[in-house]
Amino acid sequence: MKNIDIRPLTRAAFAPFGEVLETEGAASFPINAGKCLRYHDLARIETMGEKARPMISLLRGEPYSLPLELAMVERHPLGSQAFIPLSQHPFLVVVAEETPEGPGEPIAFRTVPGQGVNIARNVWHGILTPLEGLSDFAVIDRGGEGVNLEEHFYEEPFLIR
Numbered sequence: 001m002k003n004i005d006i007r008p009l010t011r012a013a014f015a016p017f018g019e020v021l022e023t024e025g026a027a028s029f030p031i032n033a034g035k036c037l038r039y040h041d042l043a044r045i046e047t048m049g050e051k052a053r054p055m056i057s058l059l060r061g062e063p064y065s066l067p068l069e070l071a072m073v074e075r076h077p078l079g080s081q082a083f084i085p086l087s088q089h090p091f092l093v094v095v096a097e098e099t100p101e102g103p104g105e106p107i108a109f110r111t112v113p114g115q116g117v118n119i120a121r122n123v124w125h126g127i128l129t130p131l132e133g134l135s136d137f138a139v140i141d142r143g144g145e146g147v148n149l150e151e152h153f154y155e156e157p158f159l160i161r
Contacts, residue, residue, distance in 0.1 A: 002105075004070070004160045009093060009109040009117070017095040017123045019043040021084060021116035043118035046080040047142040054079075055143035061130040063089070067161040070094060073103050073124040074151045079142025083128060084116040086136040093117050094126030094160065103152050108160045124152065 007013060011020045021042050028037040045054050073096050085091060090111045096103035103124035110131070111117070118140075119125050128137065142148055 001069070001157055001159045004106050004108050004158045006066075006092065006108045006110045006160060009111050009115055014093070014095075014109060014117065016097065017125070018080065018120040019118045021082065021118060022114055024114065043082055044080065044120070045082065045118070045140060046121040047144070048078040048121065049142075049144055049146050052078065052142050052144035052146070054140060057139045057141070058086075059128060059137045059139055061091075061128050061135050061137065063130045063133055063135065064092070066131070067159050068092070068129065069157045070106055070126060070154075070160055071157040072151055072153045073106065073126055074149060075103075075122055075124045076142065076148045077122050077150060078146050078148040080118055080121050081125075081142075082116065082118040082140040084138040084140070085111070085113075086138060087133065088113045089133040089135045090131045091135060092126070092129035092131060092160070093119075094129070095119065096124040098122075098124065106158055106160070
């Protein structure tokens with residue numbers, strides 16, 4: 001089993017797979033009589049298909065322990081998927097580049113409090129993986145007709161540590 005080391009999540013490192021959602025370093029402007037800062041347009045929400053629509057859901061995930069065995073990744077060919085944490089617990093974000101043979105070797109990122117991600121349409125990724133405690137998330141993704149899930153099982157699993 002091949003080991004995958006977890007990296008810190010940064011905008012530059014995650015750019016090939018989508019956007020990091022965070023206020024740190026993001027452009028902002030005041031609204032509501034100056035009582036609020038708006039961090040505007042942080043991600044590209046994608047919905048493909050004639051009857052597609054963006055939808056918002058809430059998830060509650062039980063924490064995983066590290067090291068973690070990864071055998072499967074998935075992707076959504078018809079829409080992006082944003083995960084916005086509603087707790088202060090970190091979570092693991094696993095992505096993989098597309099190769100002619102399917103998904104490549106996974107890359108693992110660990111979030112810090114205040115970071116979320118928007119995984120671009122058709123990007124291979126792991127499942128939602130909260131760490132250190134029961135965690136709630138707001139999820140923005142695609143609703144509507146069509147098959148929007150593909151799964152890939154690796155011949156040999158990876159160990160994320």
